[in-house]
Amino acid sequence: MKKQNVRTLSLILCMFSYLLVGAAVFDALESETESSRRRILELKRTEMKKKYRLSEDDYRQIEQVVLQAEPHHAGRQWKFAGSFYFAITVITTIGYGHAAPGTDAGKVFCMFYAVLGIPLTLVMFQSLGERMNTFVRYLLWRAKQCLGLRRTEVSMENMVSVGFLSCIGTLCVGAAAFSHYEGWTFFHAYYYCFITLTTIGFGDFVALQKKEDLQEKTPYVAFSFMYILVGLTVIGAFLNLVVLRFLTMNTEDERRDAQERASIKRERGLLTMGKHSHPLTFTRCCGVTA
């Protein structure tokens, strides 16, 4: 079978296996906690209903109000700062969901905004990431020269190590900052940074959601935005270095196949021509110098 097809089928199988394994592990890690927590909370709920003399219907009404009030706890989400934050989560595809358009017009605009914004952002991050990689390659080369090393070429291993260290460094800087400002543990802040910079964006931890931070703490707001965009650039640079070549593999194999087919056709054409023309043409075609 063609190389591209083998590659594609293997990747599909890999991914399905990966999903199955992941599902099994998450089940094992979280299921138990989930069911025990649920039992405890449901007991507490029954207790409260008794305490405040609420029927099921009453409770549902209160529940509805509480759930509706939840997003408002974090302050105004749609003033300019909040909207900017939201726009970032859309075009970077992070999509926390801490704020989501409530109006239908907002939803429509959101979709159009994403259609243009996401490719723009993808190309921008890859572009900037490539520039950063080139710059780092240059700096490393100069460093090697300065240190008087004999072999001053920057190898792929060098670049990957530097890239990996930058990613870890970025995550740690973010973890330290957010654990301080948001009052999370270092681990939870690290988890937040990771989930954000991989653009997964669960929304279980979201920065700038403590009461009115978006409106009041402008330097912290600016820091958060810059951190997300710079962090995504660092991750993007690492992806540009390591992953991008694999994204174009099938296309390049296909191109190479097309060229081989074209060159075979051409060789055949020349061979038929060569039978009737000067012998030198024939030998030159085969790479033999007369």
Place this chain on the structure above:
Amino acid sequence: MKRQNVRTLSLIICTFTYLLVGAAVFDALESKKEKTQKKKVYDRKQELMNTYNLSQFNFDELERVVLQLKPHKAGVQWKFAGSFYFAITVITTIGYGHAAPSTDGGKVFCMLYALLGIPLTLVMFQSLGERINTLVRYLLHRLKKCLGMRRTEVSMVNMVAIGFISCMSTLCIGALSFSFFEGWSFFHAYYYCFITLTTIGFGDYVALQKDHALQTNPKYVAFCFIYILTGLTVIGAFLNLVVLRFMTMNSEDEKRDAEQRALLSRNGQAGGGVGGAGRGLRNVYAEVLHFQSMCSCLWYKSREKLQYSIPMIIPRDLSTSDTYMEQGEAFSSDPLHPLHSNGCICSMHHPHSAISSVSTGLHSLTPYRLRHSKRRSSI
């Protein structure tokens, strides 16, 4: 300034402007509703507190319980089906957040899982997307032949049109299904499919959260998973067709620059180039061009191709290469020599003229000329 730097700076400015414009529009669209909704909710809260005789403290207590129960409302999230759903949202980076690991062990595993899973998934979708594009291109080519059309090549416009229509249909099919199964309006279901397949994944609408569907309705669960993965493939194929080339532009320009520099230094070493050495070099150049003239796609699209052939490039910015290009453009307007699907012109029909035109230009190959090279016109 170097082209790559100009491109990168322009993109950065574009993105920031885009963010500012977006923020302003979202503010205008949503701010007012948010304000009125907040007031309404708080009024209702007061009303309920009065009705049921609850103090703020009591209400806060109830609120805590309600919010903690919220993820459990939608059913069991971490049994196998739910975990599989979660695993999908992690490696595709959709990340609804309807379920998120609560244990620290779960969080750690989630991070490690994503680290390997996300690149695997990216590569898989692009790989499959490229295969689909190739198949579609082939089918369209056969269709054109069957319909007896003169020009049976599949153009980029054809491919983009088909890709776009596929994306729209995928969204519509999903919208229909989810509006039926989840009880959402068609528009909200469409919005859900869009937000899911672009991997934004807000989590304001999440499938499989009603009536314990994850545990009780395996057929619907399977449909959802298949829909998400297939939809992402369709979108991935479209991105592979349209966006991927832009993501490699800087790298390709950089490679071309490096080759030019290498050529410059090699030229310098060749020195005066008179006599045997120069002629030898010229012959090799001619061979390279002979090979490369087979398909000028090499010049326009993928530089990496030449890693597999002779790693010596002559910048196409030679004055004579412009002649070659002009010939090429003449080809494109000539109906007897139609363009290939990716817009390149195969010069198989006129190899000799190409060589002769370039080899005459070799005499004028100087570093000075190279510095004033004309680059390929692209974005």
